[in-house]
Amino acid sequence: MRGVTTRPLTVGDRELLRTATLANVNWSGEQRFTHRDVDERPDLRHYTLFRPERGDLGFVAVTQGLVVGAVWALFLGSDDPGYGFVADGVPELSLCVWSGYRGRGIGGELLQQALTEARRRGIGRVGLSVEAGNPSVRLYRSAGFTPVPGAAEGTLAVDL
Template sequence: MPPSDPAGDHRPAGRRGGEVTVELRDLEFYDDDDTAVLLLEATRLNVNWTGEERVDDAGVLADRSLAHYTVLHPGRGDFGLVAEIGGRAVGVVWLLFLDASDPGYGYVADGVPELSVCVWPGYRGVGIGRLLLEEAFLAARKRDIRRVSLSVENGNPATRLYRDVGFSDATGSAPGTMIVGLRP
């Protein structure tokens, strides 16, 4: 289980009529096994966003186009943040530097990381996703990253949030691919 008491940022996010404390942790703080479990769960939840179970954990790992989302490679620049409430992960955002030899669904160009974000059911719609995106953008700017992409399926309500934080359709890319420019 990931540690629950390291130093981290504390940000408020409203949830069901009250205020809760959301702690953000650097994803690299977790050990490799905990990170892999967390990203596997998040990837499965992202694929199954409609509520229909289209894929289980074994299916994610068996599908190369999904499995690469479950591995963080800090050496190539990958990074992410985990949102916790009471020491329990309730959301995660991670950016992977996938290249043309192993592109993600939101690939636009080498050197442009693809962002994935997931907020666990029961914690959606209260600002945690926006908080994760905004903090990921800050971390990206500190790393001198100027553009970030993502992929979202048609009909996914998260599209509204992505547009609200500045993402737009990526010209010349696969449908559902969006990009945002980050100002210094």
Template structure:
């Protein structure tokens, strides 16, 4: 079921207390194909997954939540993960890794583009030079959204799904 979002949609800053929202969003993005390949148990027990739910503004992490009538419709978050615990889209310690989730029923309404644009603008204002992410080539909708925002394959990354955007070129 799709819910049309109107002017009642709000965008707010992600908070340290939004752990459960990030847990659900991470689970959703990990299972983007629509079937559960990864469980919440996997997410909670494996550090290479669980660090995506560890939002720490004190290390520079930032993000935004889209809400409609008090319910989260999407979330974008950028984490400064380091080489000792890299994410799938890790490039370097000074490049935050972006994750984006728009929940089922709210997709194809511009929420993802709005959240992505806001996160990249916030990164640019904070003096961040580049932002990275990881996206499966088969995830065509996400790949198109990221390409439209200027993301390209990260030449220094081992995985072909790791992409970066140079914020000085936007």
């Protein structure tokens, strides 16, 4: 991850999360969703709302003044669950590295930084959702994420 630094995610990073969420749901390269979908669909919009007061955490990767990736974990409860909902009190992690910067270790570093921060805060488990065929599943598996029995297909979690 040479030449890449990280900074904490802030509530002012909503546009960044909007862009990252759109990239995540269109991971295959097919334009399945638009910015309008991210803005208007509650199942997507909640990924753009970073709320530190509920315990959310996240980091942004930057190189040469440009944002190149982000990781964030949101406490989305059963009243507004994400696609990777595991249980109340288990944050759902999202990770996005911008096209052109993938394969350089940025995603792995962001993931480890988020998991380290979650452990530091005493969070015992983190979940996520990954679609079948998404190559990022290898990264999540290598970090210890495993399928969650009884959860939606593609829901993985790691015990910290």
